[in-house]
Amino acid sequence: MKRNLTLVMAAMVALATQMSQANADDLRLVGSGASFPFPIYSAWFKAFSQKTPGVTVDYQAKGSGAGIQDLINNTVDFAASDAAMTPEQIAKVERGVVLLPMTAGEIVLAYNLPDKPKELKLPRDVYPDIFLGKITRWNDPRIAAANPGVKFPDLPITVVRRSDSSGTTFVFTKHLAAISPEFKDKVGQGTTVNWPASDKIVAAPKNDGVTATIKQTPGAIGYIEWGYAKLTKADVAVLQNKSGKYVAAGGEGGALALASAEFPADLIVWVDDPTDPGAYPIASFTWQLFYQKQDAKKAEFLRQLVEYGLTDGQKIADSMGYIPLPAKVVEKVKAASAKIQ
Amino acid sequence: MVSFVLSDTKSASQPPSAAAYLVDRAFFVAAAAGAFAIIALVAYIVWEIGGQALPAISKNGAAFLVNTRWDVQGHSFGILPQIWGTLYSSLVALLIGGFIGITIAIFLTQDFLPPHVAIAFRTLIEMLAAIPSVVFGLWGIFVVIPFIRPGADWLHDHLGFIPFFGTSLSGPGMLPAVIVLAIMVLPTVAAISQDAIGLVPYKIKEAAYGMGTTRWEAILKVIVPTASGGIFSALVLGFGRALGETMALAMLIGNSNQISLSLFSPANTLASLLASNFPEASQIERQALMYAALVLLAITLVVNVLGTMILLWTSRKIAKA
Numbered sequence: 037m038k039r040n041l042t043l044v045m046a047a048m049v050a051l052a053t054q055m056s057q058a059n060a061d062d063l064r065l066v067g068s069g070a071s072f073p074f075p076i077y078s079a080w081f082k083a084f085s086q087k088t089p090g091v092t093v094d095y096q097a098k099g100s101g102a103g104i105q106d107l108i109n110n111t112v113d114f115a116a117s118d119a120a121m122t123p124e125q126i127a128k129v130e131r132g133v134v135l136l137p138m139t140a141g142e143i144v145l146a147y148n149l150p151d152k153p154k155e156l157k158l159p160r161d162v163y164p165d166i167f168l169g170k171i172t173r174w175n176d177p178r179i180a181a182a183n184p185g186v187k188f189p190d191l192p193i194t195v196v197r198r199s200d201s202s203g204t205t206f207v208f209t210k211h212l213a214a215i216s217p218e219f220k221d222k223v224g225q226g227t228t229v230n231w232p233a234s235d236k237i238v239a240a241p242k243n244d245g246v247t248a249t250i251k252q253t254p255g256a257i258g259y260i261e262w263g264y265a266k267l268t269k270a271d272v273a274v275l276q277n278k279s280g281k282y283v284a285a286g287g288e289g290g291a292l293a294l295a296s297a298e299f300p301a302d303l304i305v306w307v308d309d310p311t312d313p314g315a316y317p318i319a320s321f322t323w324q325l326f327y328q329k330q331d332a333k334k335a336e337f338l339r340q341l342v343e344y345g346l347t348d349g350q351k352i353a354d355s356m357g358y359i360p361l362p363a364k365v366v367e368k369v370k371a372a373s374a375k376i377q
Numbered sequence: 378m379v380s381f382v383l384s385d386t387k388s389a390s391q392p393p394s395a396a397a398y399l400v401d402r403a404f405f406v407a408a409a410a411g412a413f414a415i416i417a418l419v420a421y422i423v424w425e426i427g428g429q430a431l432p433a434i435s436k437n438g439a440a441f442l443v444n445t446r447w448d449v450q451g452h453s454f455g456i457l458p459q460i461w462g463t464l465y466s467s468l469v470a471l472l473i474g475g476f477i478g479i480t481i482a483i484f485l486t487q488d489f490l491p492p493h494v495a496i497a498f499r500t501l502i503e504m505l506a507a508i509p510s511v512v513f514g515l516w517g518i519f520v521v522i523p524f525i526r527p528g529a530d531w532l533h534d535h536l537g538f539i540p541f542f543g544t545s546l547s548g549p550g551m552l553p554a555v556i557v558l559a560i561m562v563l564p565t566v567a568a569i570s571q572d573a574i575g576l577v578p579y580k581i582k583e584a585a586y587g588m589g590t591t592r593w594e595a596i597l598k599v600i601v602p603t604a605s606g607g608i609f610s611a612l613v614l615g616f617g618r619a620l621g622e623t624m625a626l627a628m629l630i631g632n633s634n635q636i637s638l639s640l641f642s643p644a645n646t647l648a649s650l651l652a653s654n655f656p657e658a659s660q661i662e663r664q665a666l667m668y669a670a671l672v673l674l675a676i677t678l679v680v681n682v683l684g685t686m687i688l689l690w691t692s693r694k695i696a697k698a
Contacts, residue, residue, distance in 0.1 A: 101656070192545060192547070224450055229450065230446065230447075233634065235633070235639070238548060238643040240631075248515075252523060256547070
């Protein structure tokens with residue numbers, strides 16, 4: 037046993053020496069933050085590292101809050117956040133921050149019903165009430181009225197929420213607070229909120245934990261990123277938007293929701309309740325955060341990294357369950373990336 | 378340099394050589410340093426967590442222990458549901474895991490099996506301790522919950538008036554958490570109970586048989602009572618293990634801040650609260666979490682100290698016998 041350990045150690049030391057020799061003049065760009073865009077970011081960073089000799093990009097999906105904390109503590113070269121940054125957080129970064137929206141996503145309501153009805157329609161006044169714990173059974177007349185022809189079982193609705201602090205919760209509760217004054221009063225909005233006390237509201241960690249719990253619980257409904265729903269082939273609800281139309285996630289709806297966004301100078305914008313008739317109601321940008329003052333060589337490659345994400349990167353967005361940025365947004369972000377110096 | 382001058386030069390015994398003396402001193406110093414380092418480490422951990430929790434302690438005070446809301450936005454924190462969930466889940470898990478663990482210990486030590494089969498069994502049970510917590514959690518979600526659902530629904534429908542079955546099982550909740558936790562404490566309880574039962578002198582068993590007891594009378598009325606102190610301390614250590622379990626519970630218990638007797642209702646535990654909220658906590662929430670960690674540490678410490686004391690007390694009693 038001890039001998040094995042020694043062998044392993046020796047092998048590791050040899051490997052480490054070799055690696056450091058091979059990449060003696062290598063530049064490592066370290067980032068951390070949001071887990072929701074992790075699948076697409078890791079695809080970008082891998083491709084970028086391959087096509088740019090001498091540069092490696094490492095990204096750790098720790099969560100938006102942790103990424104912001106790392107940026108403030110100067111332990112990373114860039115960070116990422118679904119909840120952008122608050123003015124107080126921005127003020128704490130001495131080297132100045134550039135926030136760039138890099139991709140966008142939709143949040144879906146995934147459900148698990150025994151008969152697997154497809155395209156379950158949820159009206160705008162119904163789904164906030166489900167998450168408030170006011171509509172508690174699937175055969176509630178208000179759900180049935182929106183879905184003529186579907187027979188709903190007499191089953192309690194189990195709401196599955198995130199147990200950890202999360203950008204997904206932030207975007208979802210922000211939308212619910214915008215469309216339901218009662219939700220705003222009772223639950224509020226944020227990365228963690230006070231959900232109503234009920235034995236039918238359970239919490240699970242991370243997007244995959246919520247997805248697994250929904251899949252294992254007949255009568256469950258929960259909010260997850262569209263990418264995860266797509267990956268796990270979960271049934272997702274069709275939601276009614278501000279104009280009264282029912283729109284499914286994926287496809288045009290997301291892009292239309294974001295099209296109405298007007299970017300201020302700091303590029304932080306929320307689409308709480310999109311107005312376009314074809315828009316999917318719950319969509320949001322997600323940001324990468326950079327320092328304004330950066331050492332010249334790193335700044336050069338970070339700008340290239342942004343450039344890559346905005347051009348080649350956008351092409352894979354749709355297939356991975358994200359929304360490609362509208363062309364005019366790409367222009368704005370490209371211009372803003374010049375601030376990384 | 379210490380030297381002894383002995384008058385009897387023909388004696389075979391020699392004074393310790395300088396080297397032997399040095400080795401002895403060095404070993405003593407190393408052992409003492411190791412022991413003190415561990416005590417210092419525990420003290421340092423308590424001091425560090427306590428220091429970080431201090432703002433939360435002075436702000437929330439004892440109300441922290443009885444408030445039921447964990448309100449990040451409103452900066453008002455309370456951990457009563459988590460304390461309740463931690464103790465309730467650990468206690469029920471210990472009831473189940475403890476019963477099975479002691480039964481296994483009796484089965485493996487009292488010649489029910491050929492010795493080599495018993496060793497194979499014992500190794501198998503101890504392997505349970507090596508399974509990662511996350512795997513237990515996943516197994517709980519995908520196997521235990523679907524498996525107990527029909528029974529839980531039946532109990533709720535027919536015996537719903539009993540508080541333990543007062544709510545219907547949604548999925549994650551107290552019962553699946555407790556079942557998985559019981560399996561996780563099983564190896565601890567089984568291993569230490571086996572040692573305790575093994576410590577019972579053979580002549581006591583012989584004497585019992587000599588008085589005409591049957592095998593079961595000997596086991597239940599003589600051997601188990603003699604080993605009861607050791608078995609009890611196995612239970613206390615198992616309880617300590619259950620209190621601190623994190624990942625499997627975070628995945629299974631439902632993380633809902635409720636105080637309910639119902640086994641089918643979701644709940645929360647201190648360890649699960651820490652695991653879920655720590656990574657993205659703000660400064661103020663972090664202090665409150667440190668306070669919660671301190672409470673968990675205090676509960677665990679009390680339980681472990683109690684267990685060790687009982688273990689010491691029993692081994693002394695058996696040594697005298």
